[in-house]
Amino acid sequence: MVIRTAIVGLGIMGRRMLEHMTLHPDYEVTAIWDPDSASCQMAQALAPQARVADSAQDAIAAADLIYLACPPVPRKAYALLAAQAGKAVFLEKPLGVDIEESRELVKAIAASGVPAAVNFTQAAGAALTEVTAAARSGQLGNLMGADIMVTYANWPREWQKAADWLRFRAEGGMTREVISHFLFFSERILGPLELVWAQADYPAQEDLCETHVAARLISASGMPVTIMGSVGGAQPDRQELTIKGSDMSRRISEFYRDAASSGGPFEPVHSEYKDPRSVSLKAQLDDLSLLVAGKPNRLATLEEALRVQVLVEGILAGKR
Numbered sequence: 001m002v003i004r005t006a007i008v009g010l011g012i013m014g015r016r017m018l019e020h021m022t023l024h025p026d027y028e029v030t031a032i033w034d035p036d037s038a039s040c041q042m043a044q045a046l047a048p049q050a051r052v053a054d055s056a057q058d059a060i061a062a063a064d065l066i067y068l069a070c071p072p073v074p075r076k077a078y079a080l081l082a083a084q085a086g087k088a089v090f091l092e093k094p095l096g097v098d099i100e101e102s103r104e105l106v107k108a109i110a111a112s113g114v115p116a117a118v119n120f121t122q123a124a125g126a127a128l129t130e131v132t133a134a135a136r137s138g139q140l141g142n143l144m145g146a147d148i149m150v151t152y153a154n155w156p157r158e159w160q161k162a163a164d165w166l167r168f169r170a171e172g173g174m175t176r177e178v179i180s181h182f183l184f185f186s187e188r189i190l191g192p193l194e195l196v197w198a199q200a201d202y203p204a205q206e207d208l209c210e211t212h213v214a215a216r217l218i219s220a221s222g223m224p225v226t227i228m229g230s231v232g233g234a235q236p237d238r239q240e241l242t243i244k245g246s247d248m249s250r251r252i253s254e255f256y257r258d259a260a261s262s263g264g265p266f267e268p269v270h271s272e273y274k275d276p277r278s279v280s281l282k283a284q285l286d287d288l289s290l291l292v293a294g295k296p297n298r299l300a301t302l303e304e305a306l307r308v309q310v311l312v313e314g315i316l317a318g319k320r
Contacts, residue, residue, distance in 0.1 A: 002028040003088075003292055006063035008056045008078055009070030010034035010043040011163045013092055013119075017067055019046050020281040026289040031062035034070075060087060065292055071163075072097050072171050076105050083112040088292045091118045094176045094312065095305040102309055106302045115291045117299035120184045120308075124283040124298040127258045128185055130269070131243055131250045135189050140245025143190060145223040148182045150174055151238040155209070155231045166209075169202065173209030174229055175312050181255065182241040183308050184300060186225055189243050192307060193217040193225055198315040215315045227315070256280060 005027050007014050014034070021027040032043050033053040040052045053059035056078050060066050066082040067090045068075050076096060082089050089109065095118055096102035109116045122128045134140050155174055156166040166172035187193055198215035202208065215227040242251045251259045251266050256276045259266035273279050290297040 002026060003065050003289065004028055004030045004063045005065045005067060006031040006033070006053070006059040007043070007050075007067045007069060008033050008059055009068060009092070010036070010039040011069065012160065014067070014069035015039075015043050015046060016277070016281065017069060017119075018043055018050070020278065020285060021067075022047050024282065024285045024289075027065075027285065031059040033059040057081065060085060064088060065090065065288075068092060071165050072176075076101055079105060079116075080108055083109045083114045083116070086112075086114060088115040089117075090288055090291075091116070091302075091305075093118050093120055093300075093305060093308075094180055095302065095309045097171055097176070097309075097313070099306075099310055099313055102306050106306050109302060115294065116302055117288065117291050117297075118302060118305035119284065120181055120300040120305070121280050121284060122181055122185050122252075122255055123188075123300045124287040125256060125280050126270070126283070127252050127256055128188060129298070130258060131185075131252070132189060134248070134250065135243070135245070139248060140243070140250070141247030142245065143223055144244040144246060145219075146182075146186045146190060146225045146244060147240075147242045148179060148186070148225065148227045148229075149238060149240045149242075150178050150182075150229045151233075151235060152231045153233060153235050153237070155211075157237065168207055169209045170207070173316070174231065175200070175210060175213055175315055178239060179213070179227060179229055179315070180308050180312050182239075182252075183225075183311055184304060185241055185252065186243070187304065187307065190219045190223050190225070191221070193219055193311060195311055195314040195319055198227075198317075198319045200316050200318055210316060213315055217311065 029050045031053045032050045065088040069092045196216045200210045201212040211231045213229040217225040258269040287297040
């Protein structure tokens, strides 16, 4: 049976997921909704069979799985509404921006018993799956921590500018949008992390998001994780996570490029994917189908997403 799905939030992520759900045999997008009519029109052009709902509540009522791609602040109310109606819930990350509200959300959804996960896009991907296997098999030797490095000429990036909220401190910024993915990846390999020290710098305009972050975290066994993020300067975007081992280290660039080093230059583990985004989204949707069916899957749990949120908000607040 196909999974009747509603999508609430039709910005870039909502439309991407809509496009790939229409290609996946396990899904039927029955309803879509966004408060912006232009976004609804763009989305319906991708999936003419999907009905533009009158409201978020109307969309939720029309499906069995609800994908919430709206900004973080309204997401909690929609997720609770869906869970109370017995619908499976797939939330975009971050889980939220208010930690206590997110704790309440995690508790409420757990109590409802509905299938639920958060869309950390590396969760079902080959890079995380293979680095996890390499770490568990001993191929990396003794794990020694991780480095996270992200740099951007501009934030938001050109393709993100339609999502205007990404440039504001209240909900946006590179730490929530990008560094969070690599924190999730790091915790899957190294275990839960604790924030030791952090600093975030902001522009003179107080409502804008961070331009620089630096942080040090540590695992329960003492493995350090170092973070550096910056915006500004004529340069290509750089998004890297290095999982460090005594015998081999693995570097993930651009979310999916997996390279290995035994002390020399990092060498690609795989040839370049023709369409890496399609591969990633297909893997996520495969595992989302497993989640809805009550089967084991690799998607990020709400508890994992909450742990990442606590780290992210701590970094943004600064800790000394």
